[in-house]
Amino acid sequence: MNMLDLTIVTTVFLTLCVYTFVYKESAFWRFAEQTFIGLALGYTFVLAIQQILTVAWIPISTGKNYLFIGALILGFLLYARFSKKHAWISRWPTAVLIGIGTGVAMRTVVEGQIVTQITATFLPLVTTDPLKTFNNIAIVVMVLSTLFFFTFTGGKGKAAGNVRTLGRYTLMLTFGAAFGGTVLTRMTLFVGRFTYLWAPAQRYYLLAIGAGMLIILASYEKISQILTKK
Amino acid sequence: MAKYLSLKDYRWIYFLLIIVVSWPLLSPLGLPVPVGKSTKMAFDTIEKLPPGSLVAVSSVLSGGNWPDLGPPQTALAQHLFKKKMKIVFIGAVDEAPTILETTLLPRINKYGAEYGVDYVNLGFIAGAPDVAEAAFATSLRKVLTVDFTGKPLDQLPIMKGVNTLADFKLVIHIGMAEDPVRQYYTPFKIPLIVGVYGMMGPHYIPYLEAGQLAGMIVGLRGAAEYEYLVGFVGEGLQGSDALSMTHLLVAVFVILGNASYLYSTRTRTKKEG
Numbered sequence A: 001m002n003m004l005d006l007t008i009v010t011t012v013f014l015t016l017c018v019y020t021f022v023y024k025e026s027a028f029w030r031f032a033e034q035t036f037i038g039l040a041l042g043y044t045f046v047l048a049i050q051q052i053l054t055v056a057w058i059p060i061s062t063g064k065n066y067l068f069i070g071a072l073i074l075g076f077l078l079y080a081r082f083s084k085k086h087a088w089i090s091r092w093p094t095a096v097l098i099g100i101g102t103g104v105a106m107r108t109v110v111e112g113q114i115v116t117q118i119t120a121t122f123l124p125l126v127t128t129d130p131l132k133t134f135n136n137i138a139i140v141v142m143v144l145s146t147l148f149f150f151t152f153t154g155g156k157g158k159a160a161g162n163v164r165t166l167g168r169y170t171l172m173l174t175f176g177a178a179f180g181g182t183v184l185t186r187m188t189l190f191v192g193r194f195t196y197l198w199a200p201a202q203r204y205y206l207l208a209i210g211a212g213m214l215i216i217l218a219s220y221e222k223i224s225q226i227l228t229k230k
Numbered sequence B: 001m002a003k004y005l006s007l008k009d010y011r012w013i014y015f016l017l018i019i020v021v022s023w024p025l026l027s028p029l030g031l032p033v034p035v036g037k038s039t040k041m042a043f044d045t046i047e048k049l050p051p052g053s054l055v056a057v058s059s060v061l062s063g064g065n066w067p068d069l070g071p072p073q074t075a076l077a078q079h080l081f082k083k084k085m086k087i088v089f090i091g092a093v094d095e096a097p098t099i100l101e102t103t104l105l106p107r108i109n110k111y112g113a114e115y116g117v118d119y120v121n122l123g124f125i126a127g128a129p130d131v132a133e134a135a136f137a138t139s140l141r142k143v144l145t146v147d148f149t150g151k152p153l154d155q156l157p158i159m160k161g162v163n164t165l166a167d168f169k170l171v172i173h174i175g176m177a178e179d180p181v182r183q184y185y186t187p188f189k190i191p192l193i194v195g196v197y198g199m200m201g202p203h204y205i206p207y208l209e210a211g212q213l214a215g216m217i218v219g220l221r222g223a224a225e226y227e228y229l230v231g232f233v234g235e236g237l238q239g240s241d242a243l244s245m246t247h248l249l250v251a252v253f254v255i256l257g258n259a260s261y262l263y264s265t266r267t268r269t270k271k272e273g
Helices: A006-023 A027-061 A068-082 A087-106 A109-121 A130-149 A158-197 A200-229 B011-026 B037-048 B066-082 B096-107 B129-143 B178-188 B198-209 B219-230 B235-272
Strands: B054-059 B086-091 B119-124 B170-175 B192-196 B215-218
Touching: A006 A027, A006 A158, A006 A200, A006 B011, A027 A068, A027 A200, A068 A087, A087 B129, A087 B178, A109 A130, A109 B178, A109 B198, A130 A158, A158 A200, A158 B011, A158 B066, A158 B198, A158 B219, A158 B235, B011 B235, B037 B066, B037 B192, B037 B198, B037 B215, B037 B219, B054 B066, B054 B129, B066 B086, B066 B096, B066 B170, B066 B192, B066 B215, B066 B219, B066 B235, B086 B096, B096 B119, B129 B178, B170 B178, B178 B192, B192 B198, B192 B219, B198 B215, B198 B219, B215 B219, B219 B235
Parallel strands: B054 B086, B054 B170, B086 B119, B170 B192, B192 B215
Antiparallel strands: none
């Protein structure tokens, strides 16, 4: 007889604990939530220590790179926020973090996300492929009407109003696609999890653990109802 | 009428969802998987690379996003191993290297690839994705001295002469597309393939049309298409039927929701008028 696979038992149990929230909040859900937070914090803490050791501490201690002393001091200063009196000191490392982050992100924004995207909108409005012609016209018209929608000075009258309406519809189409995509991605997460749970190796664990949890939840609810009546 | 169209208890939706997902898993429907343009572009880009080309694969893979991002990365990694590429894996979040070792690599055929020679897991680079990717692209030797197992980079044959992203022939990023376009493609002009969340696919089409992306795999659905092209049955193809059925269910609910809304609005207007 095969031994119980503890990895499968744990994953199936914790997954079902989370899914009990769909029915209502329960002790199972809270247990899974707090276990997840604890594990994630522990894992991140260990990796952070490991990262500090390999990236900063070893190069400093072996005399290869003393520049990391500055980084370690800045990192240490972040903890000043726990003291009301010295909290202002933590603004310095925060400012450095935000400054570097923004600077690194922005250095290629103009070329990568503005100039190239504008250039890509200059499309031929007549091509040999009718579908491409339609797509190109749609892209150009929708881009221009959306830009016009955000132009608040000038451009009054019925024609301008119609262009703005087209821009608004374009925005609504985009938001609709984004919202639809978000819903469908959530479905993907569920399908992925369910495919794992329903695989032959996990299926019987799912049924057994699921039935056990259902009995516990139903009994707990019944007992709570009786106690409330009393 | 509106009473029947509007579900008073949302839990019915979840119940129907479970039925719709379990049905194709118990009895596969074999619904067709048409391959999209962006997936085909990604496949062709890798096909055109000569064997032995150095490829960087960075990702934000974690336990939470595995169902959507895991299958695209698995299918791409399978293709890279099949084509005998030299692969350098790097994580832009802390969970990515662990997930790679424990979940992704055991699932695929590595075609005899040797660790340290044909592929390597460099661990993760701390910081926000943009900063981590920029550090990896411009000065990886300064932020990484050892691989995920603690072995110095100088002792790994695959890392010989590799100093910046310019030494790679292709870069693949699993996660979002804005930051790799900013940090990988724009400064280095190296072909970039992305594997993105299903919900982000429509947002990134402009990057594809502008030629900034050499291919894009969109979520589980894109993974199914890619697996079909590679000839590998993974989570994408396994969950494809279930995914199609859930999409159908959502479409039905959208129609019912709109019908219910329009009917109730019309009834209210008639009563008031």
